Amino acid sequence: MTSFATKDAGVRFLFDRHRRVVTPMGARLRRGVAETWGLRGVSIEAQPGEGIALLGSSGSGKTTLLRLLAGIYLPDEGTVEVDGQIASLLSIDAGLLPPLTGRENATLLMTLGGVRRSVAIGELDDVRQNSSLDVQFERPVSSYSQGMRARLSLGVSETFGASVLLLDEVHEALDHTFRAVLEEHSHALCERGGIVVAAGHDHPMLARLCTRGIWLEDGRVRLDGAFDEVRETYLATV
Amino acid sequence: MDVTSPGAERRPLERGGLGAWVDALHAMAEADLRFRYGRGSGRLLKWLLDPYALVGVYLVLVTFVLHRAGPSPGLSLACSVVPFQLVIATVTNATGAIHARKSIILNMRFDRTLIPVATVLTEIAAFTASLSLIVVMMIVYRVAPTAQILWFPLVLFVTILVALGFAFPAAIFGLWFRELRNLALSVVRTLYFVAPGLVPLSNTGGTAYDLLKLNPMTGLFESYRAIFVFDRAPHTWELLYPSLFALVLLAVGIPLYRAEQGQFAKVVE
DSSP states (O other): OOEEEEEEEEEEEEEOTTSOEEOHHHHHTSSSOEEEEEEEEEEEEEOTTOEEEEEOOTTSSHHHHHHHHHTSSOOSEEEEEEESOEEEEOSTTTTOOTTSBHHHHHHHHHHHTTOOHHHHHHHHHHHHHHHTOGGGGGSBGGGOOHHHHHHHHHHHHHHHTOSEEEEESGGGGSOHHHHHHHHHHHHHHHHTTOEEEEEOSOHHHHHHHOSEEEEEETTEEEEEEEHHHHHHHHHHHO | OEEEOTTOOOOOOOSSHHHHHHHHHHHHHHHHHHHHHOSSTHHHHHHHHHHIIIIIHHHHIIIIISOOOSSSHHHHHHHHHHHHHHHHHHHHHHHHHHHHTHHHHTTOOOOTTHHHHHHHHHHHHHHHHHHHHHHHHHHHTTOOOOGGGGGHHHHHHHHHHHHHHHHHHHHHHHHHOGGGHHHHHHHHHHHHHTTTSSSOGGGOOHHHHHHHTTSHHHHHHHHHHHHHTSOSOOOHHHHHHHHHHHHHHHHHHHHHHHHHGGGHHHHHO
16 A cells, blocks of 8 residues: 655755755865755655645755655655655656667666566557657657656656656646646546655646645645645745 | 665665666666767777777887887787776766766666666776777787686686776765866876886886885786786786775775765755
8 A cells, every 4th residue: 555654854955165065974074064954854644545735935845855755865864654666757857868769768767666677678668658659769868858758757657557656846847738648647546546746836737636735844844734725825925 | 665764775676686786787887888889880880999099099109109128018008008998987987977877866766886886887898899909919919819818707807896996986086076086087097107007017126016016906907918918827916916905995985885875866966
């Protein structure tokens, strides 16, 4: 059963005196290191079938929370528990390498995700079909539009059998055709007991994807509840 | 259930265990090679000619222009240039390897240990083409291969081990001190010049002879010369010392790298 929970989770960033991010060990080798918490004391739980919208101004911690859930960031304090396979669309390029074809990128993403190469190769026709890329699937990703890149990434996640989908404003930069595909995909995922977490500023679209809203401010959860209620409270402060 | 807390790395998406790890390594190296050599019929030619463009000029100079003393000077030089090319190319790419994979690091979770290993694998693919330089020099000097060539797989293994040893610390150095990458490369390049790269160790003497042996590259270069120039088996120290040096680098570099890999996404953005 798909679910996730964070308990008092925090993500810390260390900066050197030139304001470049450094690792904790790297910080010991530099002078004038300052720290900022991108997230702090975040405790949330998600149940199967939930669509969760992350609201908040830029720099409030939405992307940091999505990356924490994706396992891209590790918590510097607290814990994160995820039960389910995660797929993420956290940037326009979605982890794709431009010189590689759609087929090669799909193979790379699946094998990096832990799928055996032979299995991944056997699934490529499904990815091609799920992404609706047709002949473009055999062409380098550098020739793709943003929407095609997102479709490929989504096609891989669909084939992957991911049960948690993380979206970071990517959907907002894409055309209406892809938005419709994404909405359909997200609803189907939630109906199957999966979870969708989407961050962004396009509230009408978030309302179609999500029933729950979490308002983040300065890396902390300001309000967690029904999407409409959270949105109204958030907008009242903007 | 996948639980993550400070200090604990999330386990990778275990679907196929070690086999899946090897497959992912293969896929990453394949992607690197596509970057480097492109696609189409020209890529084989580029792969073959790259080492000649990089170091071939020195060999031409030594073999056909400068008349130096000693047995097969061009072949002797190739025996140092070729293995060193794998080491320096590995360091060059490893120092930028984490930033080069920014788009994947920022979008998905995977075992980041793959990055330096894939770098070495990519360089090995390039290195195999540079072995043809030795073959060409053997033809030029009319040196026939002898039974000593049976040592070559072991010598090759030590060469790869040394490159792998450098890969992890180099990757971390590139992460910590991105602005000092060129300095790091210069330091590693110095290892060539404080080893018997231009002349065999036997052509040196006194304190220099003893000091040069402290450089792990010395053993590596001399083991190539033993097989291809001097028709003898490599001395034990020539293989053991670079191997121990590489194992020390790995013993320090891998734990350091693993401790830092959870922070990569923060730094590369």
